[in-house]
Amino acid sequence: MTHPLLSIEGIDVFYSDFQALYDLNLTLNEGELLAVIGANGAGKSTLMKCISGLLQPSKGKITFDGSDVSKLAAHKRVKLGISLTPEGRRIFPSLTVEENLQVGSHTKRKGPWDLAKIYSAFPLVKDRKERKGVNLSGGEQQATAIARALMSNPRVLLLDEVSLGLAPVAVEEIYSAFPAITSAGTTVLLVEQDVNQALKVANRVQCLLEGRTVLEGTPAQLQREQIAAAYFGI
Amino acid sequence: MQWINALIQGLLLGGLYALLASGLSLMFGVMRIVNLAHGTFAVLAAYLGLIIVQEFDVSPVIAIIVVVPVMAALGYAVQRGLFNLSLKRGGLSPLLVAFGLAVVLTQGLQEVFSADTQSIPIGALAGESFEIAGDLFIGVFPLITFVIGVLVVLALQVFLSKFALGRAMRAASDDSEAVTLMGIDNKQVYALSTAIAFATVGLAGLLIGMRTQFSPTFGDAILIFAFEAVIIGGLGSLWGTLIGGLVLGCAQTIGAQINPSYGVLAGHLVFLAILAFRPSGLLPKVVSSR
Numbered sequence: 001m002t003h004p005l006l007s008i009e010g011i012d013v014f015y016s017d018f019q020a021l022y023d024l025n026l027t028l029n030e031g032e033l034l035a036v037i038g039a040n041g042a043g044k045s046t047l048m049k050c051i052s053g054l055l056q057p058s059k060g061k062i063t064f065d066g067s068d069v070s071k072l073a074a075h076k077r078v079k080l081g082i083s084l085t086p087e088g089r090r091i092f093p094s095l096t097v098e099e100n101l102q103v104g105s106h107t108k109r110k111g112p113w114d115l116a117k118i119y120s121a122f123p124l125v126k127d128r129k130e131r132k133g134v135n136l137s138g139g140e141q142q143a144t145a146i147a148r149a150l151m152s153n154p155r156v157l158l159l160d161e162v163s164l165g166l167a168p169v170a171v172e173e174i175y176s177a178f179p180a181i182t183s184a185g186t187t188v189l190l191v192e193q194d195v196n197q198a199l200k201v202a203n204r205v206q207c208l209l210e211g212r213t214v215l216e217g218t219p220a221q222l223q224r225e226q227i228a229a230a231y232f233g234i
Numbered sequence: 235m236q237w238i239n240a241l242i243q244g245l246l247l248g249g250l251y252a253l254l255a256s257g258l259s260l261m262f263g264v265m266r267i268v269n270l271a272h273g274t275f276a277v278l279a280a281y282l283g284l285i286i287v288q289e290f291d292v293s294p295v296i297a298i299i300v301v302v303p304v305m306a307a308l309g310y311a312v313q314r315g316l317f318n319l320s321l322k323r324g325g326l327s328p329l330l331v332a333f334g335l336a337v338v339l340t341q342g343l344q345e346v347f348s349a350d351t352q353s354i355p356i357g358a359l360a361g362e363s364f365e366i367a368g369d370l371f372i373g374v375f376p377l378i379t380f381v382i383g384v385l386v387v388l389a390l391q392v393f394l395s396k397f398a399l400g401r402a403m404r405a406a407s408d409d410s411e412a413v414t415l416m417g418i419d420n421k422q423v424y425a426l427s428t429a430i431a432f433a434t435v436g437l438a439g440l441l442i443g444m445r446t447q448f449s450p451t452f453g454d455a456i457l458i459f460a461f462e463a464v465i466i467g468g469l470g471s472l473w474g475t476l477i478g479g480l481v482l483g484c485a486q487t488i489g490a491q492i493n494p495s496y497g498v499l500a501g502h503l504v505f506l507a508i509l510a511f512r513p514s515g516l517l518p519k520v521v522s523s524r
Contacts (some may be wrong), residue, residue, distance in 0.1 A: 052415060053414075054411065054414070054415070073414070073419070074414040074415060075413075075414045075415075075416075075417050075418055075419045075420075076417075078414075078415065078416065078417030079417050083415070084415050086412065086415060090409055090411075090412035090415070092404070092405045092408040092409060092412070093408055094404060094407070094408050095401065095404060095405060095408065099401055099404075099405075100405075102398070102401060103401050103402060103405045103413070103416050103418070104416050106398065106402060106416050106417050106418050107416075107417035109417075133408075148416070149415075152416065152417055
């Protein structure tokens with residue numbers, strides 16, 4: 001029997017007294033592009049932190065490629081092939097773009113991505129390779145962050161808040177690299193506030209509201225009104 | 235001519251200070267740990283070297299070959315066993331842990347070796363010198379310590395900028411959580427940074443022990459010189475630390491040229507002047523983290 005590449009079963013997450021996720025489930029199949037959408041505070045970034053290992057759920061199980069990774073430290077999950085582009089990008093400011101990419105390949109996982117491949121898929125990153133992280137614009141940071149995550153040759157690429165705070169032209173530039181990512185066989189879990197953008201690229205959409213899943217389906221199945229209602233909880 | 239002589243002697247001394255300070259600079263740069271036990275660990279290395287040279291009647295070079303790896307292992311263990319745990323409890327706690335270590339270690343050394351001053355014997359090398367110009371003499375041993383000091387600081391700089399582990403250390407310095415998302419075990423990176431820092435402080439301690447007299451409480455004085463070199467140069471920058479060490483060394487020898495008792499004082503005054511007029515140091519790290 002085939003199993004999903006990533007499955008999350010019934011996780012609860014707390015920030016001291018505040019509960020951010022309630023008994024949440026999610027499955028991600030190999031080769032899929034799943035978009036998680038939702039308003040501010042829906043728990044999207046919390047979910048991403050749990051999958052990458054930055055946060056520990058108090059209950060529930062996270063399975064990757066058939067093995068339980070719930071207790072595994074973040075750096076060990078990267079070695080298995082889970083890579084996160086975090087909210088806020090978190091580019092290393094004192095390192096150049098190229099050094100950021102080199103740090104991204106620290107695990108030396110085998111796969112399609114290397115510096116040459118990255119530079120051809122992200123011309124913007126290539127142009128800025130000598131520049132220090134601190135001197136990058138938001139769009140350049142986001143492109144570098146995605147490229148850096150790809151350098152670990154992940155099986156699952158987690159992209160948190162891709163378009164947040166970016167100019168439309170920068171968002172377009174970032175999304176133009178998506179076909180190169182998915183055609184390399186990388187499975188993508190995308191968190192996006194911009195619903196239209198998410199519907200355009202995703203195979204499947206899951207909408208969160210206050211820590212619970214309120215709607216899921218393929219973009220073709222879902223009505224715009226349905227999504228709006230789920231998104232805002234009306 | 236005597237001023238030029240003072241300047242040259244100061245540079246030679248400064249190379250040793252730079253070596254001494256580089257470990258302090260590295261630990262602060264990577265982990266924001268102010269290792270108050272830095273000087274005491276230098277003295278510990280000097281005592282270890284003394285035991286080896288005296289008990290086994292071998293050359294000081296053998297002592298260096300043995301003690302430096304031992305210090306590196308000790309650094310690894312101290313980081314894994316103490317500092318990594320204390321880092322979770324905020325910025326003040328590693329400082330307190332280091333302070334505690336310094337006190338315990340100083341008392342321990344006092345217990346074992348007594349408070350007598352000692353020196354690691356290096357034989358005839360201690361007195362050898364050569365003339366570079368009329369009336370200008372350079373001691374062979376101070377020149378050796380200078381060359382070793384500068385080479386080690388340069389090697390550290392190359393390591394940090396060109397090697398994968400060095401890059402990981404700089405990245406961890408920028409954002410210790412984000413490096414774990416790159417598959418880097420930040421605790422391991424920290425332990426290796428401290429191992430390197432302890433190797434350099436061990437080497438510095440041995441050279442100081444060969445150059446001058448030391449006692450268990452000598453670590454405090456060493457710590458202050460190392461601190462001053464780091465601050466004069468600029469926090470978090472190894473180039474700065476090299477410059478800081480040289481400036482401090484020159485200040486001390488030139489001060490001593492004015493009046494033999496002013497040497498250390500002149501170093502402190504330069505340090506104070508830097509703090510007052512250029513608090514970020516001569517060569518501050520260009521990028522400030524968020």
